[in-house]
Amino acid sequence: xxxxxxxxxxxxxxxxxxxxxxxxxxxxxxxxxxxxxxxxxxxxxxxxxxxxxxxxxxxxxxxxxxxxxxxxxxxxxxxxxxxxxxxxxxxxxxxxxxxxxxxxxxxxxxxxxxxxxxxxxxxxxxxxxxxxxxxxxxxxxxxxxxxxxxxxxxxxxxxxxxxxxxxxxxxxxxxxxxxxxxxxxxxxxxxxxxxxxxxxxxxxxxxxxxxxxxxxxxxxxxxxxxxxxxxxxxxxxxxxxxxxxxxxxxxxxxxxxxxxxxxxxxxxxxxxxxxxxxxxxxxxxxxxxxxxxxxxxxxxxxxxxxxxxxxxxxxxxxxxxxxxxxxxxxxxxxxxxxxxxxxxxxxxxxxxxxxxxxxxxxxxxxxxxxxxxxxxxxxxxxxxxxxxxxxxxxxxxxxxxxxxxxxxxxxxxxx
Numbered sequence: 001x002x003x004x005x006x007x008x009x010x011x012x013x014x015x016x017x018x019x020x021x022x023x024x025x026x027x028x029x030x031x032x033x034x035x036x037x038x039x040x041x042x043x044x045x046x047x048x049x050x051x052x053x054x055x056x057x058x059x060x061x062x063x064x065x066x067x068x069x070x071x072x073x074x075x076x077x078x079x080x081x082x083x084x085x086x087x088x089x090x091x092x093x094x095x096x097x098x099x100x101x102x103x104x105x106x107x108x109x110x111x112x113x114x115x116x117x118x119x120x121x122x123x124x125x126x127x128x129x130x131x132x133x134x135x136x137x138x139x140x141x142x143x144x145x146x147x148x149x150x151x152x153x154x155x156x157x158x159x160x161x162x163x164x165x166x167x168x169x170x171x172x173x174x175x176x177x178x179x180x181x182x183x184x185x186x187x188x189x190x191x192x193x194x195x196x197x198x199x200x201x202x203x204x205x206x207x208x209x210x211x212x213x214x215x216x217x218x219x220x221x222x223x224x225x226x227x228x229x230x231x232x233x234x235x236x237x238x239x240x241x242x243x244x245x246x247x248x249x250x251x252x253x254x255x256x257x258x259x260x261x262x263x264x265x266x267x268x269x270x271x272x273x274x275x276x277x278x279x280x281x282x283x284x285x286x287x288x289x290x291x292x293x294x295x296x297x298x299x300x301x302x303x304x305x306x307x308x309x310x311x312x313x314x315x316x317x318x319x320x321x322x323x324x325x326x327x328x329x330x331x332x333x334x335x336x337x338x339x340x341x342x343x344x345x346x347x348x349x350x351x352x353x354x355x356x357x358x359x360x361x362x363x364x365x366x367x368x369x370x371x372x373x374x375x376x377x378x379x380x381x382x383x384x385x386x387x388x389x390x391x392x393x394x395x396x397x398x399x400x401x402x403x404x405x406x407x408x409x410x411x412x413x414x415x
Contacts, residue, residue, distance in 0.1 A: 024103035071398030072388040111276035123233030125264035131259030134243030139171035145194030190214030204364025211236025227335035248322025258312035272306030287344035341399035
């Protein structure tokens with residue numbers, strides 16, 4: 001009942017002999033003993049049948065039958081069944097993140113359509129073919145601002161996603177960029193490369209944003225909110241970034257998701273990653289080509305704008321399918337329901353005596369409670385994930401189109 005093992009003793013010895021080693025231990029001689037794990041407390045190996053049985057037993061302990069009222073960057077959204085069915089076709093699945101995509105016309109067309117959809121939603125003229133996630137997209141935008149302006153200071157709003165801040169800090173440290181946090185935008189930003197804001201912000205609030213001259217305006221946004229809200233291009237954004245998880249991507253315990261980045265035409269050649277273009281071939285037929293590749297393996301290292309070697313092609317495909325299947329009307333309806341449900345829940349909680357701390361919000365709001373842990377545990381007893389804990393007396397509550405009127409009534413009744 002044991003599985004086929006490609007690496008047998010004979011093959012292992014041949015490999016060791018080819019690198020002039022007599023045993024595997026010699027491969028690790030340069031690593032000090034104190035840096036090695038002396039032993040691993042592992043059970044006996046299982047064959048495939050036993051492994052499947054063990055994994056199924058572990059899976060039984062999972063409880064996925066929860067009603068979700070938590071967002072904070074990852075959202076429980078409706079996903080049409082056709083998204084995964086089409087994305088899993090071999091034409092797409094086997095061409096996932098190809099390194100020579102110029103020959104894969106289907107992949108290039110999807111990249112082009114994804115870019116077009118992002119541009120339409122953000123109002124920006126240019127988009128790349130996707131990023132690794134929203135956090136790395138925000139960090140790349142900060143580096144891009146430094147590269148364009150030749151300044152090394154960036155202002156960061158303290159109301160952006162906390163995880164994004166951590167990733168930006170890591171990128172900034174490596175690129176010698178000085179970060180300054182703010183709660184109120186300074187009037188004079190001429191000494192800064194860029195200003196990073198989030199709208200709606202991490203706490204769900206919609207803020208009026210005004211561009212200040214002298215620094216690039218980097219806007220992080222929930223792409224789904226743009227079905228209803230003013231696109232960032234209309235209030236002066238130079239770079240718009242975010243995550244595309246709300247566009248038909250499962251929560252998946254936090255990933256993998258993907259990010260997007262769009263910008264003004266002036267900044268197009270500073271975009272990291274890939275950008276697909278549309279043209280015609282020698283026979284006059286429509287053709288797609290990789291217009292821009294900016295990574296270090298394609299051009300001189302010192303002139304590369306990024307070390308991003310690829311794009312999240314398969315996840316970007318899912319986002320493209322999601323938007324195509326829902327259409328403009330369906331997309332707006334999903335966003336409207338997300339916001340409507342949040343305002344309905346907030347109103348009912350206020351009527352019950354709770355204090356809602358957010359004024360203008362999209363589909364998330366801050367709720368003041370007496371004891372956050374007790375409040376959330378009480379809801380969990382009713383199979384409700386009630387929100388994201390901000391501190392001992394504050395939680396961030398979120399709704400999407402997946403929350404029914406009955407779900408909202410149960411939430412209010414349970415607290």
